[in-house]
Amino acid sequence: MTAYLRPATLAEAVAARAAHPDWMVLAGGTDLMVNANHRPEPPGIVDLWGCADLRGIVRSPDTLRIAAGTPWLEIIRHPDVNKHLPILVAAAREIGAMQIQARGTIGGNIVTSSPVGDSLPVLLALDASLDLASPRGRRIVPYHEFCTGYRTTRLAVDELIAAVIIPLPDAATHLSWRKVGTRAAQSISKVMAAAAIHVEDGRIVWARFGLGAVAARPIRAVAAEHAAARRAPDAATARAVGDALAGEITPISDIRSAADYRLEVAQNLLMRFVLNAGRA
Amino acid sequence: MQTQSGGPVGQSVPRVDGVAKVTGTARYLDDLDLPGAQHGVTVRSTIAHGTFDGLDRDPAFDWTGITVVTADQLGWGKGLAAGGFGENYIAMLDTDQPALLPMGGCIKHVDEPLALVAAPTRARALAARAALTPRQTAKPPVLTVDDALAADIKLYKDDNVFKSFLIRKGHVDDDEFEIAMAGAATVIEGTYETGAQEQMYIETQAMAAWPDAGGLRIAGSMQCPYYVHKAMKVLLGCGPDEVAVAQTVTGGGFGGKEEYPSMLAAHCAMLASAVGGPVKMVYDRDEDIAATTKRHPSRVRHRLGLRSDGSICAIDVDVIMDGGAYLTLSPVVLSRGVLHAAGPYRCDVTRVRGRAVATNHPPHGAFRGFGAPQTTFAYERQIDKAASHHGVAPWEFRDRHALRAGDTTATGQLLEASVGTDDIIRAIRDVAGAAPARDGINRHGAPVKRGRGFAFYFHGAGFTGSGEQRLAGRATVRATADGRFEVLASSTDMGQGAITIFTQIAAGALGVAPELVRVPDPATDEVPDSGPTVASRTCMVVGGLVERAARTLRLRIEAWADTAGVKGDLGALAAAMFGRKAELDPQHGGIAETVQYEPPPGIHWDDATYTGQAYPCYGWAGCLVDVEVDLDTREVALLRCVHAVDVGKAINPVIVKGQIEGGTVQALGWAVLENIVYKDGRVANANMTNCIVPTFADIPELETVIVECPYPFGPSGAKGVGEIPMDGPAAAVANALGDALGVAFDRIPVMPEDIARALRRGDA
Amino acid sequence: MITIGVNGEVRTVEVSAWKRLLDVLREDLRLTGTKEGCGEGECGACTVLLDGVPVNSCLVAAGQCDGRAVTTVEGLARRGIDGSTVLHAVQRELVVRGGAQCGICTPGIAVCAAHLCDSDALAGPGDARAKVRELLAGNICRCTGYQLIVDAVIAAASPASNQEGGS
Numbered sequence A: 001m002t003a004y005l006r007p008a009t010l011a012e013a014v015a016a017r018a019a020h021p022d023w024m025v026l027a028g029g030t031d032l033m034v035n036a037n038h039r040p041e042p043p044g045i046v047d048l049w050g051c052a053d054l055r056g057i058v059r060s061p062d063t064l065r066i067a068a069g070t071p072w073l074e075i076i077r078h079p080d081v082n083k084h085l086p087i088l089v090a091a092a093r094e095i096g097a098m099q100i101q102a103r104g105t106i107g108g109n110i111v112t113s114s115p116v117g118d119s120l121p122v123l124l125a126l127d128a129s130l131d132l133a134s135p136r137g138r139r140i141v142p143y144h145e146f147c148t149g150y151r152t153t154r155l156a157v158d159e160l161i162a163a164v165i166i167p168l169p170d171a172a173t174h175l176s177w178r179k180v181g182t183r184a185a186q187s188i189s190k191v192m193a194a195a196a197i198h199v200e201d202g203r204i205v206w207a208r209f210g211l212g213a214v215a216a217r218p219i220r221a222v223a224a225e226h227a228a229a230r231r232a233p234d235a236a237t238a239r240a241v242g243d244a245l246a247g248e249i250t251p252i253s254d255i256r257s258a259a260d261y262r263l264e265v266a267q268n269l270l271m272r273f274v275l276n277a278g279r280a
Numbered sequence B: 001m002q003t004q005s006g007g008p009v010g011q012s013v014p015r016v017d018g019v020a021k022v023t024g025t026a027r028y029l030d031d032l033d034l035p036g037a038q039h040g041v042t043v044r045s046t047i048a049h050g051t052f053d054g055l056d057r058d059p060a061f062d063w064t065g066i067t068v069v070t071a072d073q074l075g076w077g078k079g080l081a082a083g084g085f086g087e088n089y090i091a092m093l094d095t096d097q098p099a100l101l102p103m104g105g106c107i108k109h110v111d112e113p114l115a116l117v118a119a120p121t122r123a124r125a126l127a128a129r130a131a132l133t134p135r136q137t138a139k140p141p142v143l144t145v146d147d148a149l150a151a152d153i154k155l156y157k158d159d160n161v162f163k164s165f166l167i168r169k170g171h172v173d174d175d176e177f178e179i180a181m182a183g184a185a186t187v188i189e190g191t192y193e194t195g196a197q198e199q200m201y202i203e204t205q206a207m208a209a210w211p212d213a214g215g216l217r218i219a220g221s222m223q224c225p226y227y228v229h230k231a232m233k234v235l236l237g238c239g240p241d242e243v244a245v246a247q248t249v250t251g252g253g254f255g256g257k258e259e260y261p262s263m264l265a266a267h268c269a270m271l272a273s274a275v276g277g278p279v280k281m282v283y284d285r286d287e288d289i290a291a292t293t294k295r296h297p298s299r300v301r302h303r304l305g306l307r308s309d310g311s312i313c314a315i316d317v318d319v320i321m322d323g324g325a326y327l328t329l330s331p332v333v334l335s336r337g338v339l340h341a342a343g344p345y346r347c348d349v350t351r352v353r354g355r356a357v358a359t360n361h362p363p364h365g366a367f368r369g370f371g372a373p374q375t376t377f378a379y380e381r382q383i384d385k386a387a388s389h390h391g392v393a394p395w396e397f398r399d400r401h402a403l404r405a406g407d408t409t410a411t412g413q414l415l416e417a418s419v420g421t422d423d424i425i426r427a428i429r430d431v432a433g434a435a436p437a438r439d440g441i442n443r444h445g446a447p448v449k450r451g452r453g454f455a456f457y458f459h460g461a462g463f464t465g466s467g468e469q470r471l472a473g474r475a476t477v478r479a480t481a482d483g484r485f486e487v488l489a490s491s492t493d494m495g496q497g498a499i500t501i502f503t504q505i506a507a508g509a510l511g512v513a514p515e516l517v518r519v520p521d522p523a524t525d526e527v528p529d530s531g532p533t534v535a536s537r538t539c540m541v542v543g544g545l546v547e548r549a550a551r552t553l554r555l556r557i558e559a560w561a562d563t564a565g566v567k568g569d570l571g572a573l574a575a576a577m578f579g580r581k582a583e584l585d586p587q588h589g590g591i592a593e594t595v596q597y598e599p600p601p602g603i604h605w606d607d608a609t610y611t612g613q614a615y616p617c618y619g620w621a622g623c624l625v626d627v628e629v630d631l632d633t634r635e636v637a638l639l640r641c642v643h644a645v646d647v648g649k650a651i652n653p654v655i656v657k658g659q660i661e662g663g664t665v666q667a668l669g670w671a672v673l674e675n676i677v678y679k680d681g682r683v684a685n686a687n688m689t690n691c692i693v694p695t696f697a698d699i700p701e702l703e704t705v706i707v708e709c710p711y712p713f714g715p716s717g718a719k720g721v722g723e724i725p726m727d728g729p730a731a732a733v734a735n736a737l738g739d740a741l742g743v744a745f746d747r748i749p750v751m752p753e754d755i756a757r758a759l760r761r762g763d764a
Numbered sequence C: 001m002i003t004i005g006v007n008g009e010v011r012t013v014e015v016s017a018w019k020r021l022l023d024v025l026r027e028d029l030r031l032t033g034t035k036e037g038c039g040e041g042e043c044g045a046c047t048v049l050l051d052g053v054p055v056n057s058c059l060v061a062a063g064q065c066d067g068r069a070v071t072t073v074e075g076l077a078r079r080g081i082d083g084s085t086v087l088h089a090v091q092r093e094l095v096v097r098g099g100a101q102c103g104i105c106t107p108g109i110a111v112c113a114a115h116l117c118d119s120d121a122l123a124g125p126g127d128a129r130a131k132v133r134e135l136l137a138g139n140i141c142r143c144t145g146y147q148l149i150v151d152a153v154i155a156a157a158s159p160a161s162n163q164e165g166g167s
């Protein structure tokens, strides 16, 4: 029989985690419970669902702080997220379907750290940071340093994610998101891309491109970002961005898609984002 | 509710099982209380070809309470009465497929059943399975139809051909045929491929067996109780009365529960006899996708000889289907495929060849449409190319050359009544409207290309040729003592509405309210063999039997009432008749009428030459599809799908609409996103995450037009509707994509990856 | 021991915290209306309301339900004054409009759609049919082609349909 703890506060959750390093930390369960009948029964569960400190969205003057246990449905319905981070809403609306969005949490998506985790390119483009908690205290880690490889992260064994902190983009920053999945809904990404493109006086000052499903982990397309910076958001720049991207990613073929397709579509998406930033 | 004769027919009576289904009280196999039932699971091969050398048990595992069955311990040849079994094969058309592979036997596909496990709980059964490791020696597999035909490795007889067909019309030999083809002003040639397709019924395969009165009782999710019954008689070595097979509420079939349930029933029977009590087996989704039958992948070479006026002077079709490792129903699927391969077009010289070949894939089998969707895809792509070659609008071209009454099909069948061509052509024209603008920008700012495609097709209703005569299906309608009526037929309702339709037909013929009619779940010890629930024959053929039985019963009761001077409605008369014991039919313990199939007059079919009346009649259909392709992502959006289908007579319009739309969506999915990925003979995407079917969001609002061209020998004119909607939409999608992009898509599914590659190659 | 409010009744079960809610309902409480189509969160046949929100019961651990409220398909209809069963508007429309064929997806769809009708999910601007298609996309139906289900949900969500009749 699996033991069970439902910590009421973050402090209790951290303590429970530390006390039972071999137990399962469960949030919405939409990753951990898949095919549960074929998985080994864990000795115990630390259930983060319902832990008040891990739920909710708080706005400060220049950031949104989303507690790690907040489910997608709440993110989708939150006015501040809709207003400031529409691409996070767009991504969330495409994560599974309603039942998955009702249970799946942003923290779970980050810790599972799948190369096809849909929120992850968005967090890269928005330059999000993570607030991590352990018995040793708190630390803030920029998200782009967090994911280290195929489903590996910098999360320490005794750590939990407390929250995701996202700086609020200003009006000159164009946000874009697109998921290309296996079908129109409840689908796994073949390619997805997010962009924040800062345009001033008709020129791109900087750009951040987050990509998923084109490498072992979600990545920033740094060379493509350089190719966009300090240029007009026009067709020539778009081409330069596409070419630069070709030099920095080598997607794979698998049961869902093909390497050549992934590269071509990733290029097209970034190029479209650049052009759309010019048109807006 | 009206009660005059024919009253409920043609009305959308709510399905009789509807309330049970929406309230969750309908009991599917896994919902039944089976006290003491053990859970069975299957140990399967992991190689595509080789030998089964033995089964290793993990000595560290706690084996108490676990039963392991291998083929070698079952006492073959002794028969059920002597505590053994009969013969170790699944009796269908051939004897090649073992129910459980014996040690030393030849493994022919991945996920072939090697041993069975039963345990008091499912978790224990799964754990025990994990503690069993089959020893296998691999041999090189045959994984393509070309390798199968090369026959360097022999899987079935000398040539790996399960079955071949040749149809000739208007010529005697190949030389004469080629002369006719050489007379063409233009020859359109193409090779068309279609992929395997998973039925993806949402209730996975599920079965139970238990010892019962010295014999065995089987219950489960299935389309054809008498198929299972036949297989069990052979497997168990017993008489027809020693085993009974009952259908439970069935959560979808689509052909996938036509042959495979016999396998499951065999396994349940083996385990039930080993444990001496009830055993149930319910497949996991992953196992169901990996191990059970799918639609045959196909390759069709098609040559269309055209005169300069666009009329067709010769058609040449060569069909190859990958049958997988065992013969199962492949010959019948191939038969229907070749019989439809020339399409509903006028042509005097036609040659159709077909082969189903053996490979080391898991067996392919029945799936809605039964071979016709594959060949329809090919000919409707060809017709589109022919229209474009002649610069004629695609629908116009079809109108000009489609079969009409007075024409003959590829088998020389003269079409007389019930030819829906003109109605279908008109129905599509009436609602078509303007084609979408070719170029545009979508909500992502991406450029798009749009296009429109059509398809026109027909589908034979009922069994092929003399099939119905040979089968001689029967159905019974009986009155019960309380003045109600029951329809006894072995046709199953797996969602398509059979029991509601039967209720309506019987109520109509009896002249009573539908509420007075009941259709009990079919069990072989209670209902006559009406034949399997396949081939779009349930409404037309079995419905016809029900209508005739009901009418006969009514006449008998009314005649009795006349002489006895009793008055009242039919229920009251029947109840009164029950009071006079002498009138009762001892065999049925009541007042019952059983009728047997009688062919409509003038049916001639020659199985040797494949000529004559292939089907008693055909349904006709047309489909229009508008697509939009995103040029950034090559994703396809289906904008519109209009489907006009001639069903003869819609006994229940809502049910008919549901049948058409369900089939349409399966066809649309097959066209653009349903893709079985085989890797070394194994289904590499055997889960619902990666083996996908359309969701609510993938499908446009469907525009369904029901066309009624009555068939004189069907109940109230009805003919089949189950399969035809599956046949054509895929071709319409490919044609629309061709229209949008100027590229020929001759293989389905057309995935965005294929579109990207085609555009990169500059096929346009 | 785990205590769950199921369809308005307090139920206690002695099961592992790891057991799937789906299995607790089907095996321990013998509420077999909730179906398993995949066990992967993909098909939606196992949908129930957990504290009023639709979830896949195959992805919820029993422990997580302790002290919470679950509504299954068996809990959608209510008893009328005369003791008869009064179907939820969605159930009634699914029957009348042909939204259930084989019926195996139907409990999940009925629960999910009842939630849509009873909440404000379909209200507001925008095409209601498109909303239904987005919000029900987690429920796979292989029989109907979806059209008649969308019809049923739209009919059930219309104000007229809330003066419900009997079954």
Ligand SMILES: Cc1cc2nc3c(=O)[nH]c(=O)nc-3n(C[C@H](O)[C@H](O)[C@H](O)COP(=O)(O)OP(=O)(O)OC[C@H]3O[C@@H](n4cnc5c(N)ncnc54)[C@H](O)[C@@H]3O)c2cc1C
Binding pocket: A024, A025, A026, A027, A028, A029, A030, A031, A032, A033, A034, A048, A068, A069, A094, A095, A096, A097, A100, A103, A104, A105, A106, A107, A108, A109, A110, A111, A112, A116, A117, A118, A119, A159, A160, A161, A162, A186, A187, A188, A189, C040, C041, C042
């Ligand atoms: C049918 C289906 C469809 C899906 N579709 C998508 C999709 O389209 N896109 C997509 O990106 N994902 C998808 N997913 C995956 C999943 O829903 C998401 O990754 C979701 O965000 C996971 O959140 P959860 O709370 O359910 O995670 P859980 O399963 O509860 O946990 C996941 C991991 O995170 C850990 N964890 C959770 N919270 C914390 C925390 N605060 N601190 C430390 N560790 C933590 C857990 O220990 C576990 O390792 C899908 C899943 C299913 C079943």
Ligand code: FES
Binding pocket: C035, C036, C037, C038, C039, C040, C041, C042, C043, C044, C045, C046, C047, C056, C057, C058, C059
């Ligand atoms: S069984 Fe839970 S989603 Fe399929």
Ligand code: FES
Binding pocket: B202, B251, B252, B495, C099, C100, C101, C102, C103, C104, C105, C106, C140, C141, C142, C143, C144
């Ligand atoms: S009615 Fe059969 S799956 Fe929906």
